Amino acid sequence: MSVVTRFAPSPTGFLHIGGARTALFSYLYAKRFGGKFLLRIEDTDRERSTQEAVDAIFEGMAWLGLKSDFDEVYQTQRFDRYKEVVEQMMAAGHAYYCYASKEELDAMRTEQMARKEKPRYDGRWRPETGKTLPPPPAGVQPVVRFKNPLEGQVVLKDLIKGEIVFDNKELDDLIIARGDGTPTYNFCVVVDDWDMGITHVIRGDDHVNNTPRQINILKALGAQVPQYAHVSMILGADGAKLSKRHGALGVTEYRAMGFLPEALLNYLVRLGWSHGDQELFTREEMIEKFDFDHVSASPARFDMEKAYWVNHQYLKSADPAVVVPEFDWHLRRIGVDPAAGPDLAAVIEQQRERCRTLVEMAEKSRFLYAELDAYNEKDAAKHLTADGATVLDELAAQLEALPAWTAAALHEAVNGFAAGKGLGLGKVAQPIRVAVVGMAISPPIDQTLFLLGRERTLARLRAAVAHVRGA
Template structure:
């Protein structure tokens, strides 16, 4: 069975690159009827925080990338790591190193002076015929892995193809610190082994770790999993992705108004393609994703394209997906979703013209609370003395309607224009500014329907009073 994993270190939020890696791992497991596992690599106790763990969970939950098994924490597995390290010491595939920091610094300085690649020189590595000095008193040794001294590691990467690493270029890496804490490269191997991980999908910044980990697998008598190293994401200008390009936490994209599947659809196309298709349902992503069509070249993040993709989703996503997110955005603006029309109706009225839910919430605020004032340029243009007879006629016509409907309201707007001999815009725009506080809204008949009779008339009368200005007395 195919088993993939996403294994973030909880030292910060779930960023966009990590989300893409998680998505690729999730989709590959789904495509092959396997399991997707979330593992929290929290052995770095100084940098790992509970807030970061919570941020990872929040981001993964929002994206709908659910682990198929209980989440694994490395800090809960220390006994397992220590037991295996003891076995390796017994088997001679690991050894204790008593070299001090000063010794190691001097060793590296001498190597650099000789223009050699800095690496551990094996001074505490046991070897036939080699006599090691007695362990110095009061020193807690690190445990080093006996990396093979000959041959090479051949990595058949599912994205990058074949890569070869000479063992002479690899180090006897530390697998446990002096305090007994196991290190990243060792824990990853043990976890992948114990969890039956068949495919490791991760960023290509891990390529240099892979031959070391493959050698540890072999020292433990196990075959390494398949590896797929995903290329990095660059900004649109080709520079390293930064916050100005869109390197934000996943939940910041929620705050910006993205739908989860809209963001995932954009992320899946950062490096993967299926012909010329741009838009995919989640089911299509799960069915079609493969590594044959993942590029080994860096992908470029284009925020405008991300907005475009999100808008396509926003226009067509089912209400059960959009309504909870829209509700969340309204509450962020201190708006009560129950204080206005049905959210489904507002979404239907706005989804064609808004690229994000944040934009939709801002442009729909007037449905849920009284406008705090008028947009100055819109009021100056449309709430003038010339608008007074228009507003008075609209009040009379709308107040007299036997039923409140979009069709009936539209009819009043037309009649007022005909009676006063003005164009439709000269009626609709003062009406729009009066009711919405601005000159942009859904079609005016739809806007009036959603506002309701009482709210619409109250706002029209308030606009008349505003044009008249303060009165004496």
């Protein structure tokens, strides 16, 4: 049987980091076994679901490259199917109408708690042999409840948590359709997983208590029960519940922070899963090596500094061509036109050692694509002096005469100029940097000038001279 997994978010908020990890685990497991991965939008909560959240989920999944192998699925488009299955269950005696009012149920729970009992539906409208039910009250729209088994146990062999046993007597009769006929979450999930042939349900461990109820409904329908893997929650680095200060952000916010999608996936896969001491994985390696034997049942801890470290490793080692689309996106985001400057891949090659994120890279590369509007005051005071202006003026004349504007020719010219003047390279390179970059930090000076180009380099050198001399 081919593996089919699913990621089924509710569009009541953006795709957060915990959901992204669940999606990744589901995707990797399916791909490892040559199976298929499904994205399903569980939007039955009409009051809280928004189109904005739906769009953010699709945007986040597309950016991460977690592509569904099926067309888009929305639960709200399947209401006729849910109604059909409810009717089948009623006809088979697996479900029944319950006419208990909200007031009755509230009073029932109050009495149970007063007796120190677990609050649960008491089965007052459940049909049983020899039991006489009162006539349905007029004007009441009944809910439909699943007739949960009263005896026995549900044994869940969780792929992460191991065996968990639930007594059926602790599970009350779940509402599967509301009084207005709309289906409930737990019921929709069961029908969807059944119809879509889901073989492995991988989700957060906040769903563990839903699982025995869903298994009982599946058995009542005569459906194949999938295997379950409940992934532990993610905590902050300090062990507290993950919050925005720890990194509990929407996936698209990580893009805005300058993360590469593959780097974020690499960091997420290591939140609770390990393969020896290996820290960095290609997507192909993740697919090849991922399993549940090495997923921890204990909560994982999110460490933003480690996430930045992973991102930097990717920036340093990735094929620049892979980074180009994201770098382009970040440059445009700060109002820079990438067409107005050097090749993006060449810039990435020079900047990636010193940049942990693409936000840093875009800001530090702005000078290559946009005109300088100011000098760093501290750096200008130190290097754009009268002596510095003399160096820049004479050097500009020599650079203008270069027959070829190559990094090698520029290296030779700058070093030769410094040697000819009896100056250390820093006495020449630093004034150049401030003049053409606006600050005393840049890639190697020959590469900086080569990427900037002859025309801009000479213009900026002369502008710096004029700035010093007050011309």
